[in-house]
Amino acid sequence: MSTEQQTATPMVEVRNVHKRFGNLEVLKGINLTVDRGKIISIIGPSGSGKSTLLRSVNNLEVIDDGVILLDGVQVNRPDMKGMAFERHINHIRQNMGMVFQHFNLFPHMSTIDNVTLAPRKLKGMDKKAARELGMEQLERVGLAEKADVFPNWLSGGQKQRVAIARALAMKPKVMLFDEATSALDPELVEEVNQVMRSLADEHMTMLIVTHEMSFARDVSDWALFMDGGVVVEESAPDKLFSNPDQERTRNFLQKHLENNK
Amino acid sequence: MEFDFSAVITYFPTLLKGVGVAALVALAVALMSVLGGLVVAVISIYTNKVVSAPLRFFIWLFMTTPLLLQLYFLYFGLGEWILIPAVVVGILGLGFHYMAYNADIFITTIKSVSGGQYEASRSLGFGHWRTILYIIVPQAFIRSIPQLGNNMILMVKDTSVLSAIGVAELVYASQYAISVSFRPFEFFIVIAAMYYVINIVMELGQAWLERQTSYRH
Ligand SMILES: Nc1ncnc2c1ncn2[C@@H]1O[C@H](COP(=O)(O)OP(=O)(O)O)[C@@H](O)[C@H]1O
Numbered sequence: 001m002s003t004e005q006q007t008a009t010p011m012v013e014v015r016n017v018h019k020r021f022g023n024l025e026v027l028k029g030i031n032l033t034v035d036r037g038k039i040i041s042i043i044g045p046s047g048s049g050k051s052t053l054l055r056s057v058n059n060l061e062v063i064d065d066g067v068i069l070l071d072g073v074q075v076n077r078p079d080m081k082g083m084a085f086e087r088h089i090n091h092i093r094q095n096m097g098m099v100f101q102h103f104n105l106f107p108h109m110s111t112i113d114n115v116t117l118a119p120r121k122l123k124g125m126d127k128k129a130a131r132e133l134g135m136e137q138l139e140r141v142g143l144a145e146k147a148d149v150f151p152n153w154l155s156g157g158q159k160q161r162v163a164i165a166r167a168l169a170m171k172p173k174v175m176l177f178d179e180a181t182s183a184l185d186p187e188l189v190e191e192v193n194q195v196m197r198s199l200a201d202e203h204m205t206m207l208i209v210t211h212e213m214s215f216a217r218d219v220s221d222w223a224l225f226m227d228g229g230v231v232v233e234e235s236a237p238d239k240l241f242s243n244p245d246q247e248r249t250r251n252f253l254q255k256h257l258e259n260n261k
Numbered sequence: 262m263e264f265d266f267s268a269v270i271t272y273f274p275t276l277l278k279g280v281g282v283a284a285l286v287a288l289a290v291a292l293m294s295v296l297g298g299l300v301v302a303v304i305s306i307y308t309n310k311v312v313s314a315p316l317r318f319f320i321w322l323f324m325t326t327p328l329l330l331q332l333y334f335l336y337f338g339l340g341e342w343i344l345i346p347a348v349v350v351g352i353l354g355l356g357f358h359y360m361a362y363n364a365d366i367f368i369t370t371i372k373s374v375s376g377g378q379y380e381a382s383r384s385l386g387f388g389h390w391r392t393i394l395y396i397i398v399p400q401a402f403i404r405s406i407p408q409l410g411n412n413m414i415l416m417v418k419d420t421s422v423l424s425a426i427g428v429a430e431l432v433y434a435s436q437y438a439i440s441v442s443f444r445p446f447e448f449f450i451v452i453a454a455m456y457y458v459i460n461i462v463m464e465l466g467q468a469w470l471e472r473q474t475s476y477r478h
Pocket residue numbers: 021026044045046047048049050051052053
């Protein structure tokens with residue numbers, strides 16, 4: 001593959017994705033491209049399908065139609081069954097970091113073990129190398145001194161930062177954030193945002209679902225507004241947040257402003 | 262009525278031997294019933310009906326019939342076919358009995374681990390079974406400790422039932438001594454005290470384990 005082609009391959013590509021829960025169609029033909037090193041934010045009202053879309057990208061939700069690609073490799077493989085698909089998807093997921101609203105740290109393990117479990121067990125890294133790697137990642141989120149503490153002793157903000165470190169330890173090609181700060185007390189939001197900003201400075205490719213408009217506007221290269229399972233509007237963040245084309249986008253932003261007064 | 266503990270003192274070594282047998286049996290049964298209970302629970306939750314239905318039937322069977330009957334069944338039933346030492350039958354019988362109770366606990370605690378834990382592990386790239394092994398089971402185990410501890414305390418007392426099939430545990434060991442000394446009450450008091458001490462030690466152990474794991478929820 002030529003270098004030109006390599007730089008041209010998007011990191012994540014979502015093509016005409018449909019997802020139904022029973023009779024309810026939650027994603028109605030979504031298209032989305034995340035280029036290498038870019039940050040895309042998705043905003044939209046609750047129930048619009050943002051989480052479902054993000055979860056579809058790493059196959060936590062199995063889509064009904066469409067194609068999802070990670071760095072040119074197809075993620076969803078309706079042609080693959082059983083163990084073959086399991087091997088395929090486990091491998092794909094090692095290259096995608098996912099950060100959940102409710103952190104989902106492993107409470108029975110210390111912070112450092114949370115971070116190093118996957119590198120040790122999935123990449124066969126020895127204990128010493130894994131600890132080094134783990135400490136590096138914890139430093140990245142400013143929590144090196146909490147390495148041997150259990151998650152139960154951490155604040156929500158600290159938990160989320162450890163969860164980010166855990167995902168980073170696998171050296172993912174892309175990070176997926178699903179409302180990473182929604183479950184946090186307001187005073188803890190900024191420390192997580194700061195970590196995400198520092199990742200942006202390092203040109204980490206990120207797909208961010210958020211309800212924090214000013215953060216999304218600051219950090220993203222591109223922004224999408226979703227409603228009712230479709231992308232209603234997408235543009236550069238400055239335009240989307242201050243001068244959107246669509247009535248629905250304007251209404252949503254207006255409502256959001258009022259609610260956050 | 263006057264108490265005379267001299268016979269107890271004479272036969273004390275025999276009683277201690279009985280405690281030793283009971284302790285060994287209890288240890289074997291604890292291992293078998295906890296590990297076996299975990300395996301039964303995992304299989305019955307995570308596999309299809311063909312595999313899990315017989316296991317659930319097994320749990321139901323052992324939980325709804327008396328232990329003594331189960332022991333007789335194994336001892337005389339198996340005795341028809343092969344010669345097995347009573348102590349082995351006793352361990353198997355008690356083991357299966359408590360395996361069923363422990364499996365019942367594990368089934369509840371495994372299901373109580375949130376789906377978010379499963380998804381977080383899968384999103385890192387762990388497969389289904391490795392997720393169960395590294396993430397679900399350890400958390401379920403920690404949550405099971407209080408109830409497992411209670412079961413094991415009951416189980417230790419139930420080792421006395423094995424005297425019915427001739428296992429030389431504490432109660433059985435005392436029977437001969439009682440029959441020659443005619444001092445049943447003295448023996449009963451001392452034996453009760455021994456069980457009491459074992460009980461306290463186990464409760465301390467359980468409390469310690471709970472403390473060690475309390476923050477790992
Ligand atoms: N597992 C599921 N089963 C059934 N319906 C679901 C499931 N997950 C999400 N939904 C529905 O899909 C819609 C979109 O949900 P979601 O993607 O979580 O929206 P958002 O993240 O934008 O709030 C909602 O109507 C929600 O109720």
